[in-house]
Amino acid sequence: MVKIRLNRMGRRHQPFYRIVVVDSRVKRSGKYIESLGYYNPIDDNDPYKLDTEKALEWLLKGAQPTKTAKNILSKAGVMEKFDKTKYEARKARKEENNQ
Numbered sequence: 001m002v003k004i005r006l007n008r009m010g011r012r013h014q015p016f017y018r019i020v021v022v023d024s025r026v027k028r029s030g031k032y033i034e035s036l037g038y039y040n041p042i043d044d045n046d047p048y049k050l051d052t053e054k055a056l057e058w059l060l061k062g063a064q065p066t067k068t069a070k071n072i073l074s075k076a077g078v079m080e081k082f083d084k085t086k087y088e089a090r091k092a093r094k095e096e097n098n099q
Contacts, residue, residue, distance in 0.1 A: 001023075001024045001064060002021060002022070002024070002058070002062065002063045002064070003021070003022055003024045003065070003066060004020070004021055004022075004036065004055065004059070004064070004066070004069045004073070005020065005022060005069050006018070006019060006039060006066070006069060007019075007020045007029055007032060008028065008029055014042060015041060016038065016042075017040070018035050018037075018038050019036045019038060019039055019050060019069060019072065020032035020034065020035050020036065021033045021034045021035075021036065021063055034054065036050055036055050036058070037050035037051055037055075048072050048075070048076065050073070050076045050078070052076055052077065052078050052081070055073060055076070055078045056078055056081055056082055056085070059073075059078070059079075059082045060082070
């Protein structure tokens with residue numbers, strides 16, 4: 001299963017996370033498929049930067065975000081776009097089957 005999760009970087013007492021797409025069997029800081037952005041919990045002004053198009057693409061391919069990654073994606077507006085796209089696709093399929 002492919003997951004969207006955080007990859008810890010930085011140093012002791014100054015955590016910094018990359019938001020990455022990774023196979024779920026890989027270690028926490030192991031090799032990742034693609035980097036989507038970063039999350040810096042210490043920085044109050046700009047805590048995260050995210051490539052929303054790549055994130056949406058991976059969600060549509062079936063990648064499952066972890067709880068923290070899902071919260072970050074929600075704040076960036078990606079989960080709303082994902083739900084809307086999924087709903088529209090389901091609605092189109094339903095109309096196609098009815099005709």
